[in-house]
Amino acid sequence: MGGTYSSEDAQGQADGQKSTEVAAKPSALVMCGPSGVGKGTLIKKLMDGSPRLFGFTCSHTTRAPRQGEEDGKHYHYTSKEDFEKGIEAGQFLEYARVHSNIYGTSYKAVEAVAEAGKCCILDIDVQGARQVRKSKLKAIFVFVAPPSTEALEQRLHGRNTETTEQIAERMAAAREEIATIKEPGLYDYVIFNDDLEDAFAQLVLVAKRALSGKTGNGSQSITGPVTLVAEEEPIKSAEASAAAAAPVAGTSTQAAGEQSERAPLLTESAQGPAPSKAVEASATNQEALVAAPAGTDISSAGTEQPSTEAPASSGQQPGMQRWRGKVALVTGASAGIGWATCELLAEAGMRVVAIARRRERLEALQQHLVSRGVPIADFLPVVCDITKEAEVVALPRIIVKRWPGAGIDVLVNNAGLGRNNAGLWDGSTASWVEMISTNVLGVCMCTREALKDMTRREQYGHVINISSMSAHRVPNGASGGSFYAATKHALRALTEGLRQEARGRKVGLRVSSISPGLVETEFAAVHSFGKDAGEKYKSMKALQAADVAQAVVYCLSAPDHVDTNDILMRPVEQQT
Ligand SMILES: Nc1nc2c(ncn2[C@@H]2O[C@H](COP(=O)(O)OP(=O)(O)O)[C@@H](O)[C@H]2O)c(=O)[nH]1
Numbered sequence: 243m244g245g246t247y248s249s250e251d252a253q254g255q256a257d258g259q260k261s262t263e264v265a266a267k268p269s270a271l272v273m274c275g276p277s278g279v280g281k282g283t284l285i286k287k288l289m290d291g292s293p294r295l296f297g298f299t300c301s302h303t304t305r306a307p308r309q310g311e312e313d314g315k316h317y318h319y320t321s322k323e324d325f326e327k328g329i330e331a332g333q334f335l336e337y338a339r340v341h342s343n344i345y346g347t348s349y350k351a352v353e354a355v356a357e358a359g360k361c362c363i364l365d366i367d368v369q370g371a372r373q374v375r376k377s378k379l380k381a382i383f384v385f386v387a388p389p390s391t392e393a394l395e396q397r398l399h400g401r402n403t404e405t406t407e408q409i410a411e412r413m414a415a416a417r418e419e420i421a422t423i424k425e426p427g428l429y430d431y432v433i434f435n436d437d438l439e440d441a442f443a444q445l446v447l448v449a450k451r452a453l454s455g456k457t458g459n460g461s462q463s464i465t466g467p468v469t470l471v472a473e474e475e476p477i478k479s480a481e482a483s484a485a486a487a488a489p490v491a492g493t494s495t496q497a498a499g500e501q502s503e504r505a506p507l508l509t510e511s512a513q514g515p516a517p518s519k520a521v522e523a524s525a526t527n528q529e530a531l532v533a534a535p536a537g538t539d540i541s542s543a544g545t546e547q548p549s550t551e552a553p554a555s556s557g558q559q560p561g562m563q564r565w566r567g568k569v570a571l572v573t574g575a576s577a578g579i580g581w582a583t584c585e586l587l588a589e590a591g592m593r594v595v596a597i598a599r600r601r602e603r604l605e606a607l608q609q610h611l612v613s614r615g616v617p618i619a620d621f622l623p624v625v626c627d628i629t630k631e632a633e634v635v636a637l638p639r640i641i642v643k644r645w646p647g648a649g650i651d652v653l654v655n656n657a658g659l660g661r662n663n664a665g666l667w668d669g670s671t672a673s674w675v676e677m678i679s680t681n682v683l684g685v686c687m688c689t690r691e692a693l694k695d696m697t698r699r700e701q702y703g704h705v706i707n708i709s710s711m712s713a714h715r716v717p718n719g720a721s722g723g724s725f726y727a728a729t730k731h732a733l734r735a736l737t738e739g740l741r742q743e744a745r746g747r748k749v750g751l752r753v754s755s756i757s758p759g760l761v762e763t764e765f766a767a768v769h770s771f772g773k774d775a776g777e778k779y780k781s782m783k784a785l786q787a788a789d790v791a792q793a794v795v796y797c798l799s800a801p802d803h804v805d806t807n808d809i810l811m812r813p814v815e816q817q818t
């Protein structure tokens with residue numbers, strides 16, 4: 243039927259003989275990515291798990307069959323002449339010249355799968371994907387990306403199916419293919435195939451969308467990050483439900499409101515037609531992983547070099563070498579000091595676990611880090627509220643799942659908040675509870691779980707508490723700001739207490755406290771304490787969040803004989 247084919251035709255045919263398994267007309271799943279990235283491996287895993295739901299569209303190719311490949315199963319092996327005749331006759335939905343051969347998807351191949359009511363899986367190159375995007379075929383487009391170009395080359399060698407020259411040709415093409423991630427309107431999802439199980443679980447979520455007939459228009463890659471899981475309707479796991487039902491300290495209306503807006507930390511599989519058991523099982527616990535947004539530039543991912551625009555990296559800081567490849571968990575990573583700290587530590591070669599409540603900020607941070615040349619494989623964003631005990635307790639498990647054998651080496655307790663309406667005259671209990679829950683209890687729970695993790699591995703690293711000058715005096719007492727200072731005074735006592743406990747247990751844990759004065763991002767908050775408080779700080783030049791992040795790097799990189807216990811950072815009064 244050649245050029246008259248449209249996906250609607252195929253869907254119509256599928257409707258008549260739809261099995262009960264296929265609840266909606268499936269869209270096709272277009273898989274792109276450089277040679278050797280693992281497309282075939284992922285597709286096979288998906289089809290082996292659910293052969294009745296997915297069908298592979300068998301392409302035509304002029305390349306010779308590899309050992310073990312079967313005509314009509316892996317490819318239709320065709321001569322160049324026959325292929326060109328087929329193109330002339332309009333038999334191909336798309337075709338392209340790839341690695342010195344011609345490859346193409348015939349309308350017939352798509353029909354064969356669609357007629358059985360299955361989701362068509364196309365493994366095609368970038369040129370083909372562009373053509374399919376313009377066609378009428380309803381599809382979701384996925385780019386499978388390697389964690390690094392080195393890993394890709396290793397996989398190609400490991401597969402043992404190409405000569406050295408062929409591998410060089412594929413590697414040259416790979417760089418151009420990876421650059422197309424940024425191409426507007428092309429891909430709906432980018433899946434990094436670092437850990438096969440993680441990549442597969444992400445593919446399962448996308449595949450479920452295809453099965454239920456959803457599509458993407460690729461425009462999300464420009465207008466905003468794409469999250470695999472947020473778009474699904476998650477079912478709360480028992481753990482997350484328990485956490486939501488039992489906040490650590492009382493209730494806070496604001497905290498409760500924020501909590502309900504975001505997705506839970508861990509989810510069971512998303513809804514949709516029931517796939518096979520194997521597919522279900524590996525789709526769990528992926529909520530913690532945020533897939534890279536399409537449009538992210540990973541062309542330098544894995545190179546360990548910051549981009550040319552990047553400022554002098556903390557990786558050059560003497561003393562940071564020892565932390566390369568170690569794990570730093572940073573709380574409150576969505577903005578300000580936390581964000582800046584993640585940036586510096588990632589650029590210093592650490593694996594960074596960024597904790598925050600707002601998913602979209604974590605995605606923005608991920609995109610930012612990747613654009614600065616941080617390997618995606620070294621970043622783990624986790625949606626987590628540190629006042630929810632079950633969510634905090636889950637963190638070490640999530641980390642070890644992502645990086646087997648690893649654990650928390652550095653904990654940066656940065657998350658903290660100040661609320662007005664907290665004076666002793668007429669303050670709100672909710673404000674007090676919120677501050678205590680986050681600034682004190684949240685810090686304690688994160689610390690306890692990090693210490694357990696260090697004890698498990700018998701490796702004690704460094705805990706850095708981001709405190710405040712308000713831990714040393716009460717700056718806004720008259721305006722009702724003493725409660726915030728009280729939480730920071732408590733943090734000061736706890737920091738010293740942690741040091742004493744570590745000494746008592748004879749473990750080599752380092753504990754630092756950094757007490758910044760006014761940080762620029764807090765200006766608004768200070769003004770909310772009243773006119774007097776605002777006036778007082780008018781003449782001051784506020785610290786930058788990056789200044790405080792530099793102090794974190796300083797604590798980590800200082801030699802053992804240098805005391806980094808308490809760093810006070812007062813802003814200097816501006817000369818008028
Ligand atoms: N455009 C297009 N590309 C295809 C088709 N079939 C395979 N390819 C792509 O051709 C490239 C080489 O495929 P292949 O020789 O099987 O090698 P491999 O991907 O390294 O296993 C890959 O990027 C495939 O995605 C097709 O029908 N159309």
Ligand SMILES: Nc1ncnc2c1ncn2[C@@H]1O[C@H](COP(=O)(O)OP(=O)(O)O)[C@@H](O)[C@H]1O
Binds near residue numbers: 275280282397401437
């Ligand atoms: N996540 C992964 N980690 C390590 N090796 C992988 C991973 N995914 C796939 N591989 C291996 O990489 C090689 C290339 O995978 P393949 O599926 O043939 O790639 P493609 O179809 O994209 O060319 C295979 O030997 C496969 O076993």
